[in-house]
Amino acid sequence: MSKKEKSTKIILSLFIIGVLIFGGAFGYTFYELGKINTVKISKTDEDLGIKTDAAPQAEKDNGITNIAFFGLDRRTEKEPARSDSIMVLSVDTKNKKIKMSSIMRDTYVAVKGHDETKINHAYAYGGPQLAIRTLNENFDLNIRNYVSVDFFNLEKIIDSINGVTIDVAQDEVNLMNDYMNETARIEGKSISRITSSGPQTLNGLQAVAYSRIRYTSGGDFKRTERQRTVLTGMLTKIQSLGATEFPSVVSKLLPLTETSMSSMDVMALGTKVIASKTTALEQERFPVDGYCEGKTIGGVWYLKADLKATTDQIHKFIYEDAKPVSKTPLF
Structure with a gap:
């Protein structure tokens, strides 16, 4: 398998499994991109909770693009869903890495219009747009796009x-x-x-x-670790598909995900990733050990995090390629 073919598979695999989906201008890939289930959301800074001094300059300087991934816990397609899995997927073309930052679903944060609550409630309250806004406002990010998939898909x-x-x-x-x-x-x-x-x-x-x-x-x-284990296992499996199997599998899987990215967005980012030969995959979980504690508020259990420290750790992982260090083990 050529390096070009391997890169294409890695990129498409990441999207298909909910981590990311990119495509390059490679024949069948362009055709299959027409099957992407694109949902429009507002892209204004105000609606997405992006501060004027947030991460955009760092992203421009470091060649980094962040996308939100939500794994939805719902029983029917129209049911308001909480995001049981929340990740920030960072394409780091400078360091040739794709990074998965898992955010604990019980993290106690401010949700616009709903006071402070668990971060996974944001998706149920206002769909992907509010969920993205919640990530941006609490962790000083500038995410504009998302990918979501529910348990059944x-x-x-x-x-x-x-x-x-x-x-x-x-x-x-x-x-x-x-x-x-x-x-x-x-x-x-x-x-x-x-x-x-x-x-x-x-x-x-x-x-x-x-x-x-x-x-x-x-x-x-441990559950967030299991989720990342499953995603990594899927990536490994999809990478092993033969050249004749891969297009057929892609055509079946694309409609099972939902994204705010258009086919052209996907093409542009995919071309950027392939040109930079970005192939490595790294993962972390936030908040890290020693910077959070369980606390019952109003009879409900929450994960209270040091948001200032956690924001700093997330930024260092994404933008400076520095792994966070825990203070003390939680278990």
């Missing part, structure tokens, strides 16, 4: 690539089966139960169940 995406390989821990087995039973009742389907721990290929229903687990050691912190 994520399941279909994983099945389309014939599953992902995950090392399942013993304490995860029963919880995975419980989550699968819940989803199977909604979809009216049977399940293939997980019977043992260890490395194994999970189908869509199994992998989504794995990514939803939060009741083990590490709680929701």
Whole structure:
């Protein structure tokens, strides 16, 4: 496989799995981009909560583009959904990296028009536009675009690539089966139960169940790690597809995601990424250990973070390519 073909697969894979989707001007890719499910949102600084002195100059200087990714917890297509998975996806062409910054869904932040609450509520209150605004206003970012996918479509995406390989821990087995039973009742389907721990290929229903687990050691912190593990496994699997399989898989998967990016936006960014040979993938979770604590407010549990320190750490990770350092372990 040529470097050009490998770069194209990495880029398209990232979008398909909800991390990102880019395309270059490569024959079938241009045709498939017409199938992108584009949703218009306001792009004004005011509506997106972008400050005049926020990150744009840093992005211009460092060749960085940020896009929000939301994994939605909803049972029907029209149901107002909370974003159970929240990531800032940063294309860093200077350092030739794509970075995934997971934001803990219970983080206590200000949401425009709704006082302070959990950050994952913003999507349910005002869709992707308010969710992007909440990220921008609380972490001093200038995100203008997003990609979202719900659990049901994520399941279909994983099945389309014939599953992902995950090392399942013993304490995860029963919880995975419980989550699968819940989803199977909604979809009216049977399940293939997980019977043992260890490395194994999970189908869509199994992998989504794995990514939803939060009741083990590490709680929701561990859950965000599982979500990144599934996304990385999907990337690896899609990269392994042969040249004849790849176009067919892409055509099936594009309609399962939703984005504010137009085909031309995708083409422009894709060309930029390929030209810079950006291929490495890095990931972090915010807030990091030692800069947050669980706190019950009005009978509801929240994750109270040092937002000033967290904002600084996110900026250093995205713009200065510096990994955050925790103060003390939480578990």
